[in-house]
């Protein structure tokens with residue numbers, strides 16, 4: 001579609017008599033609407049996106065619901081959007097059909113709205129003032145519509161920097177943090193090379209998040225644009241091994257390491273070494289690679305015809321459910337040790353805080369059984385050493401002054417049958433990393449990479465960004481951290497104004 005086809009129609013609709021009333025009283029006229037999902041029976045047969053593109057009118061109605069509050073809590077990085085997206089302004093422009101203006105506002109704070117518009121849990125919405133006594137504005141779909149319209153209309157053209165500087169920056173890791181950092185530094189004119197261990201760029205966007213939430217052409221489209229703007233990508237290259245720390249130090253004026261935090265939390269109970277018990281990320285990565293036609297290696301796990309138990313009630317667990325159902329699992333059960341969250345906000349989590357309420361993903365609606373307050377005591381196997389059941393117990397949670405206390409419910413021991421168990425209990429840190437080890441980069445007490453207020457590690461000119469520093473988090477936090485890290489690198493390069501190569505301290 002071309003902008004010429006769209007703009008006149010929008011201008012016409014701007015003349016609509018209801019337009020001003022909508023803008024002033026939209027929050028009274030319209031209810032919250034969310035984009036529709038493909039029917040369950042259809043979507044579980046493939047890995048294509050579950051969410052359908054929203055109707056433009058629906059987006060305009062949602063944008064009209066924005067009250068343009070005096071203090072927009074949605075926009076504040078502390079209560080709402082970690083990127084500080086300026087919702088009142090892009091909502092007004094979107095409602096009026098001024099899509100280019102909406103895009104400019106959106107891109108002024110968010111370099112990858114096509115990622116956040118698809119996978120962000122939208123903390124901005126839980127901070128929306130309308131959410132105090134009504135449903136909040138559906139901000140995430142508005143964001144997605146603005147950026148997708150921009151791609152359709154040809155607004156997303158390469159804008160290489162007008163002036164190229166001499167200094168070079170290496171970014172190690174191409175997850176959302178590394179990509180955001182590379183994007184900003186390239187726009188500042190520095191010469192950026194992104195090194196990535198995996199075959200394709202994107203980090204968890206490509207190898208963790210399933211295609212039914214984020215189709216991978218969305219990442220390819222952005223990488224093509226970044227390449228056209230001058231960012232160099234070197235994939236299947238491991239920093240600290242294929243390119244040594246010494247090589248990087250000698251060749252680049254600054255280095256950013258954005259290697260993520262992928263060491264999974266394990267479950268150390270009897271029977272853990274049985275066949276058929278896998279880490280969720282191994283399982284999800286295998287499926288994403290299968291779809292992409294990439295070699296899977298020895299990690300060819302499938303849920304077909306199996307009774308699947310997912311341990312861990314978070315987003316990763318939910319992604320395992322959707323994947324297992326698509327692979328033809330016989331049944332899927334998700335168990336979580338924590339109690340079932342409340343369905344509505346409680347006084348302990350007042351607005352505008354993240355409400356911590358029960359989240360029901362599209363995968364949950366596809367047929368999984370969910371159980372809370374269940375702890376796994378042991379895995380049981382068959383005579384071939386394959387898992388066949390979990391020994392579980394129900395637990396009770398009690399609030400005490402010293403914090404929550406957990407106890408086993410008497411007489412609640414039970415067995416849950418399983419042929420495939422997926423461990424999705426979160427991530428404990430970056431774990432071993434060849435570049436960190438090679439350069440002896442300092443870690444904090446928890447094993448994360450330590451940095452100072454300038455995002456710099458113990459090596460001058462060597463910065464860290466994303467989950468590797470903050471711990472496993474969200475795409476929006478990784479992008480925000482990547483942008484802020486790039487600003488620090490930019491300051492550093494400007495200040496040192498080094499025309500010679502950076503000389504990092506040798507250890």
Ligand SMILES: Cc1cc2nc3c(=O)[nH]c(=O)nc-3n(C[C@H](O)[C@H](O)[C@H](O)COP(=O)(O)OP(=O)(O)OC[C@H]3O[C@@H](n4cnc5c(N)ncnc54)[C@H](O)[C@@H]3O)c2cc1C
Nearest residue numbers: 173175176177197203204239259260466467473474475478
């Ligand atoms: C299964 C799953 C689903 C998720 N779903 C969502 C979601 O729906 N919404 C959301 O907001 N968040 C989600 N998250 C969280 C989110 O994806 C992460 O917080 C985010 O990707 C972190 O970004 P990052 O750039 O710091 O690290 P990563 O995305 O982990 O990227 C790090 C990259 O660095 C590379 N690397 C590491 N070491 C080296 C080295 N030495 N040399 C070269 N390259 C290296 C790795 O190969 C990797 O590609 C999910 C996480 C998981 C695991």
Ligand code: SF4
Nearest residue numbers: 081085116120122124
């Ligand atoms: S990035 Fe996330 S928090 Fe920020 S505006 Fe978009 S949906 Fe909301």
